[in-house]
Amino acid sequence: MAAALRFQLREYTVADGRLDEFVDEWRELVLPLRVSLGFNVLGPWIERDADRFVWIIGHDGDIEAANQAYYDSDERKAMDPDPARLIADIRTVWLETP
Numbered sequence: 001m002a003a004a005l006r007f008q009l010r011e012y013t014v015a016d017g018r019l020d021e022f023v024d025e026w027r028e029l030v031l032p033l034r035v036s037l038g039f040n041v042l043g044p045w046i047e048r049d050a051d052r053f054v055w056i057i058g059h060d061g062d063i064e065a066a067n068q069a070y071y072d073s074d075e076r077k078a079m080d081p082d083p084a085r086l087i088a089d090i091r092t093v094w095l096e097t098p
Contacts, residue, residue: 005097007058008067013089014051022053025083033075037066051088056095 014022023046034041034057043055059066070076 005058006063007056007095008063009093009095010055010057011091011093012053012087014053015086015088016051018086019046019048019051019053022083022086025081025086026053029079030083033073034070037070037073039066039070 012022023044026044031041038059038061040058040060041055042058045054046052047054057063057067
């Protein structure tokens with residue numbers, strides 16, 4: 001039997017009034033790096049009234065190791081400004097195919 005594919009649902013509450021700024025920085029800095037490191041990205045979606053940003057990442061292989069490699073990369077460490085500064089709260093959920 002093949003291993004289940006794993007994904008991560010990422011839901012952020014962004015600082016009040018900063019959602020558009022976050023979306024711009026995410027598209028410019030985070031998305032290209034994630035894609036270059038082999039991640040599949042779905043979304044993002046926003047809920048403007050709640051300052052909520054939602055997206056899903058997947059990876060062909062060990063997603064947890066790939067995620068760690070993303071955070072450990074020189075490119076991620078060099079992000080300036082760091083979009084994470086605009087995140088007030090984070091909720092992540094691991095999902096897998098049955």
